[in-house]
Amino acid sequence: SAHVVNIGSMAGRMPYPGGNAYCASKAAVHALGEAMNADLLGTSVKVSTIAPGAANTNFSPTRFEGDTEKARAVYEGFTPLNAGDISHAILCVLNTPPHVNIQHLDIMPTAQRNPYLLHRTS
Template identity: 50%
Template structure:
């Protein structure tokens, strides 16, 4: 059953990977979209593609989610009520130990993964609360459930996303606004290339000898979570590829 048709969703970090696939699957369900990211040209390509293939309206907004003023201006520019906010924008930078990491990497992860998510949630939730309807879906990570060496700040940010999700649900207790999280393990997207600062060979090693998840897998789960009946709130889903059993346990055929 399609319970999403005609609704309007914001998807952050929509230019690639999980964000892009989520926009595509939501458009298939007849959801009107507001897609955000930093690559304006890519956003316009997405708008053209989705509007030509599906009977939906697509609005684009190119800005850096780390900029609180830009987030505020974006929300003030919206012309439709938002039924679904998918806080997908996020990244990892580096795998250095805590005693050797770069401050700039830490700031980028904290500002994007935590503060950016909070900014948009803070600005969108009031209209949902006023209408007593809506859904926030935060894209977390299995790193929000298990810390590992070399991921001190990335795992901290994803633990923060878990805490934010749980606290937001409690803040909205007694309303009809739903709050959820999706927590993927190894997903082959641009994620590792960003983490290793453009080193494609190093990024490829992450997935060597195993079949990782792909963006489509997670997008399907996001849409499934969003499409539950209004009285059903899925708080979290933890998704590993079959070859992965924890952050550090990955079976490889090599």
């Protein structure tokens, strides 16, 4: 048996303006997971795709070409996910019983319900 865990993004399921290349690449990750699950039918190999929402990573500084002020503003007014949150979710997926395969896991901060619904406080 084995377990493949792909890291996708909510952006792969719900694209946003200005994110064409990123959203398309994450949609490909989701399609890869679907195809792998189909190809691995009848085996004990599990395939899971984890799709985080707003997570405080190096994505924003890269997206805004090093503009730290713009990158910081992305996470103002709410508590985003962090690497520990994602790794915890991965461990939960990996520790399921042999007969359980979590194929998709959307994980977002409580303040976010989809890429367009984000509650910020002042």
